[in-house]
Amino acid sequence: MRTLTWKQTFxxxxxxxxAMTQTAVAQEGSQQDVQGLYSAEELMDADVYLTSSPNDEVxxxxxxxxxxxxxxQALVIEAGGVLDMGDREFVVExxxxxxxxxxxxxxxxxxxxxxxxxxxSELEQRPEYDNDWWQHAKNxxxxxxxxxxxxxxxxxxxxxxxxxxxxxxxGEALDDN
Numbered sequence: 003m004r005t006l007t008w009k010q011t012f013x014x015x016x017x018x019x020x021a022m023t024q025t026a027v028a029q030e031g032s033q034q035d036v037q038g039l040y041s042a043e044e045l046m047d048a049d050v051y052l053t054s055s056p057n058d059e060v061x062x063x064x065x066x067x068x069x070x071x072x073x074x075q076a077l078v079i080e081a082g083g084v085l086d087m088g089d090r091e092f093v094v095e096x097x098x099x100x101x102x103x104x105x106x107x108x109x110x111x112x113x114x115x116x117x118x119x120x121x122x123s124e125l126e127q128r129p130e131y132d133n134d135w136w137q138h139a140k141n142x143x144x145x146x147x148x149x150x151x152x153x154x155x156x157x158x159x160x161x162x163x164x165x166x167x168x169x170x171x172x173g174e175a176l177d178d179n
Contacts, residue, residue, distance in 0.1 A: 040101060041112060042066055048101075048114040050079050054121035063116060064091055065131070070147055077116065078131045091131035093139075094118060 050061045061081025069075040075096055082090045099118050105111040118125060129135050 038103075040103075040114070041109075044112050045101070045114050048116050050081065050116040050118060052118050052121055052125065056117060060118075060122065060125070061089070067093070069143065079116075079118070079125070079128075081125060092125055092128040093131050093135060094125075094128055 045066060046063055048063045049059045050063060051058065052060055061079050063077050064080040065078035066074060067076040067078065073096075077094050077099060079092045079094050080089045081092060098120065099116055102115040102117060104113040104115055
């Protein structure tokens with residue numbers, strides 16, 4: 003039976019760890035994909051409630067904002083007025099709301115109820131949905147996307163170089179034995 007050097011053991015552990023990480027990420031992604039299917043048409047104009055007063059409607063969904071990946075990034079909530087006068091539109095980001103499905107067994111009767119994870123004063127603190135917000139958010143998203151691409155490329159190149167070096171060392175060690 004042959005004994006492996008520390009470089010061979012480390013190289014094998016690195017390759018196995020990378021494979022396990024990729025498998026875990028793939029499994030995690032597939033679990034997220036089966037969370038549900040939602041109708042954008044039915045989500046539009048859905049009634050909105052606050053966790054601090056879950057039975058008192060505060061507004062409705064006015065728009066759905068999608069990111070580069072076409073996933074929901076935020077909802078625009080129309081609220082704050084009386085009898086549709088003086089309403090303001092607030093941007094509420096993903097993670098700050100939940101969607102509750104009512105009568106989800108029949109597409110003809112399907113309704114959503116949006117629950118904001120905040121109270122009224124926190125809603126009032128949200129940015130207003132206007133052209134200034136739109137331009138700023140659009141530029142921030144483009145910058146974030148470019149940074150992500152650059153960081154991913156750099157990480158990939160670093161991983162390739164490290165793996166190549168380890169495999170070279172492992173090959174040399176096998177040749178020496």
